Amino acid sequence: MAATNADRPAAARADEVWKVYGSGEARVVALRGVTAEFGRGRFTAIMGPSGSGKSTLMHCLAGLDTVDRGTVHVGDTEVSKLNDKTLTRLRRDRIGFIFQQFNLLPTLSAKENIRLPLDIAGRKPDPQWWDIVIDTVGLRDRLSHRPSQLSGGQQQRVACARALIGRPDVIFADEPTGNLDSRSGAEVLSFLRASVREHQQTIVMVTHDPVAASYADRVVFLADGQIVDELADPTAETVLDLMKRLDTQAEPVML
Template sequence: MTTTSLAHRATAVAARASDLSKVYGLGETQVVALDRVSVDFRQGEFTAIMGPSGSGKSTLMHCVAGLDSFSSGSVQLGETELSTLKDKQLTQLRRDKIGFIFQAFNLLPTLTALENITLPMDIAGRKPDKQWLDQVISMIGLADRLGHRPTQLSGGQQQRVAVARALASQPEIIFGDEPTGNLDSRSGAEVLGFLRNSVRELGQTVVMVTHDPAAASYADRVIFLADGRIVDEMLHPSADGVLDRMKAFDAKGRTS
């Protein structure tokens, strides 16, 4: 790969929000969940989104991922403007271009781990790239559990299957909404390690909403929201650094 292409990859944008606003209700009951937010999520980067409850962090992720509509502004996934898409096109975009990992594992209990991993591609009528699939399965360390159903797996193993499912279709970007929220600290660390490795080893792009400073420390950068706006950003975060930043926001909120 040339120096020019490396530089391009480092600055290429997987998803972009521009002046993004999301408003619920009218008049006195109006709630501004997002207030003219502009942010880029760069390719091959792991970004964590943090903020106090009600800050708009999940709303931002859902709007950028095409899971929720927005009131004004724009969202681009690659070169595609989401606001121009009809429902069917948006569904296809989510299926073909985006991977999702949620706090609930969302595995089908009647399917094996491998069948759960390949399910989105099966629905789309696409065959998985065997070499890529083998690489993903090797990375998450579940090669000996592929024939087991979810009830035969621990919570951490189930979430690893969900991570593999998100990675298997080689999406342009993966969104995680509190993906370790239902896991103990050890299992959560394993899953976060897999996500970080998917960025470093596979060139994946990951955007994760979390309230946990330890989880955020696995990311390349953290963006902080408060009252529907981005108020800060931290590169190469540490758990202690993120915790201190969150405490500062809490203190400011109490005194304002």
């Protein structure tokens, strides 16, 4: 019998993770013993005020930054023990990234940008999966266009398809709609939601936007480097209400 998602290790997890930057008077504790799991086939949003540690947590989970104490796993692999070469391979083969800046190569077409991670790895896309991703992203008639010929929303959907095409264990998205208008942002979030619902992709997204967070299955809230609350099946209203409640418990308020 095939293992279900519940039977398998979490797509990513942090166990008692501490991260400190600087020393002396410049010392900043970005994460304070954070423990969190991100289940397979789930869409999780990470929220919190500026300086709360949400982006630091994502960077540590993705192997983009090291931890000072504690452990980070992607699946059953302990990221914090990998050497640079193995870590690079892990990020290339098992992790997808979507950033606020689209990070598309301007001289390549949309198709070439989507294929780029596979080309670098010397892999060919599975034809059936390619069709599924391209149809989900809704840009089949734009594949020959370069980024300058695409709208911001279309460019970000190309970036989403690029992250998805290698079938990674988990996709980390850092403010993926931060540079988009509300309509384009909704298109990108709908695509991410569909990739979870229809294709069991795992997504961990940092956002400050309650509307963006409402597309997730679960929202984790950070403040001062610690997880202070979480919310299942969020709506924009319930996210905003909890953010306001947390803000009244902490000073200064920085949104």
